Amino acid sequence: MLRPVITIDGPSASGKGTVAALVARELGFHYLDSGALYRLAALYALREGVSWEDENQVARLAAQLPAAFTDDKVWLDGHDVSAAIRAEDIGMGASRIAALPSVRAALLERQRAYQQTPGLVADGRDMGSVVFPRAELKVFLTASAEERAARRYKQLIAKGESANLPQIQQDICDRDARDAARSVAPLRQEPDARLLDTSALTIDQAVKQVLQWFRER
Ligand code: C5P
Numbered sequence: 001m002l003r004p005v006i007t008i009d010g011p012s013a014s015g016k017g018t019v020a021a022l023v024a025r026e027l028g029f030h031y032l033d034s035g036a037l038y039r040l041a042a043l044y045a046l047r048e049g050v051s052w053e054d055e056n057q058v059a060r061l062a063a064q065l066p067a068a069f070t071d072d073k074v075w076l077d078g079h080d081v082s083a084a085i086r087a088e089d090i091g092m093g094a095s096r097i098a099a100l101p102s103v104r105a106a107l108l109e110r111q112r113a114y115q116q117t118p119g120l121v122a123d124g125r126d127m128g129s130v131v132f133p134r135a136e137l138k139v140f141l142t143a144s145a146e147e148r149a150a151r152r153y154k155q156l157i158a159k160g161e162s163a164n165l166p167q168i169q170q171d172i173c174d175r176d177a178r179d180a181a182r183s184v185a186p187l188r189q190e191p192d193a194r195l196l197d198t199s200a201l202t203i204d205q206a207v208k209q210v211l212q213w214f215r216e217r
Contacts, residue, residue, distance in 0.1 A: 002117055003115050003116060003117050003118070003119055003120065004029075004119040004120075004135075004136040004137075005115055005119065005120045005121075005122060005132045005134075005135040005136060005137075006020075006023060006029070006119070006120070006121045006122070006135065006136065006137045006138075006139070006210065006214055007122050007123075007124075007127035007128035007131075007132050007135040007137070007138045007139065007193075008020045008023075008121065008122070008123040008127065008139045008141050008210070009123070009124055009125055009126065009127050009128050009129070009138070009139070009140055009141070009187070009189075009190075009193065010123075010125075010139075010140055010141040010142045010187075011142055011148070011172075011175075011176045011179065011187060012091070012095075012148070012172055012175050012176065012179070013148040013149070013151060013152045013172055014141050014142050014143050014148055014198065015141070015143065015148075015151065015198055015203060015206065016123045016141040017033055017035070017123055018203055019123075019141060019198075019203060019206045019207055019210060020033070020121045020122070020123035021033075021121075022203065022207045023121050023207055023210050023211060023214075024120075024121035026207065026211060027118075027119060027121070027211070027214070028118060028119075029118060029119040029120055029121050030114055030116055030119070030120045030121070031120070031121050031122075031123075032111060032114040032120060032121070032122040032123070032124075032127075033069075033123060033124075034107075034111055034122060034123065034124030034125075034127060034131070035094065035123070035124055035125075036069070036074055036085060037062075037065070037067070037107050037110065037111065038094035038095075038097060038098045038103075038107070039085040039086075039090050039091065039093075039094040040065055040067045040074065040076055040081070040085055041058065041061060041062040041065060041094070041097055041103060041107070042090050042093030042094040042096070042097050043076060043081060043084060043085055043090050043093070044061050044062075044065060044066075044067075044076060044077075045057070045058050045061055045093070045097065046090075046093065047076075048061060052093050052096045052097050053096075055100040055101075055102050055103065056102065058097050058100060058102075058103050059100065059102035059103045059105070059106045060106075062097075062103050062106040062107055063106040065107075065110075066078075088171065091175070092171070092175065095175050095178050095179060096178075098125075098179070098182070099178065099182040099183075099184070101183075101184045104126075104130075104184055104185060108130075108131065111131045112131060112132070115132065120132075122135075125179055125185065125186075125187045126185035126187075128140075128190045128192075128193050129185060129188075129190050130185045136214070136217060137194070137210075137213055137214050137217060138190055138192055138193035138194065139193060139194050139195075139196050139210055139213070140189035140190070140193040140194070140195050140196065141196045141198060141206070142195070142196070142197055142198070143197060143198045143199040144199045145169060145172055145173055145176070146169065147198075147199045148172055149165060149168045149169035149172050150165070152168050152172070153165050153168055156168075194213055196209055196210065
């Protein structure tokens with residue numbers, strides 16, 4: 001219990017990253033955004049001219065990812081890639097390379113190294129099932145596909161980008177299907193995870209619920 005872990009897994013655009021980061025801040029815990037590692041590996045492969053289908057080469061790059069998280073920014077090889085890794089095509093690339101077993105294996109220990117005192121909040125798809133199976137609290141955080149698409153649409157418009165709601169919803173459904181259907185670490189609710197459907201909740205309510213579950217244990 002010296003380094004307790006809270007895992008928050010769930011589908012894309014469910015808000016789990018926002019909730020996880022706020023729970024970590026509230027508790028003074030470390031925070032692992034595991035999706036960012038998959039996004040970084042996809043971006044790195046693209047920049048190195050390696051195809052997302054080339055399992056061995058992508059795994060080689062993932063194992064030596066020159067990435068850092070500092071000052072609220074994400075760095076790759078000394079470049080600020082905080083915005084670049086959030087692009088839709090990189091999200092799709094991340095989901096493709098995440099289906100490759102050697103790539104997942106290459107990132108495993110790097111993720112486990114985040115378990116440090118006083119504790120960790122980790123968000124992703126397989127935090128509770130594979131990376132931290134003994135976590136003190138496991139949450140499966142989701143929202144309806146319509147609600148997730150609407151949230152993503154609002155974010156893009158707020159950033160001044162163009163956005164097409166039906167297209168976003170289709171992309172979200174495609175990504176969910178690929179994440180749930182893959183043979184390694186598929187996205188699913190673990191039997192010992194608590195379900196948090198945020199379709200009708202504010203971020204603040206979702207954060208409070210996770211904190212309450214953690215304190216009640
Ligand atoms: O969470 P985020 O959308 O940033 O993740 C990008 C992609 O990385 C996901 O669609 C998923 O395929 C993959 N991923 C994963 N396992 C994780 C985190 C992310 O497979 N733990």
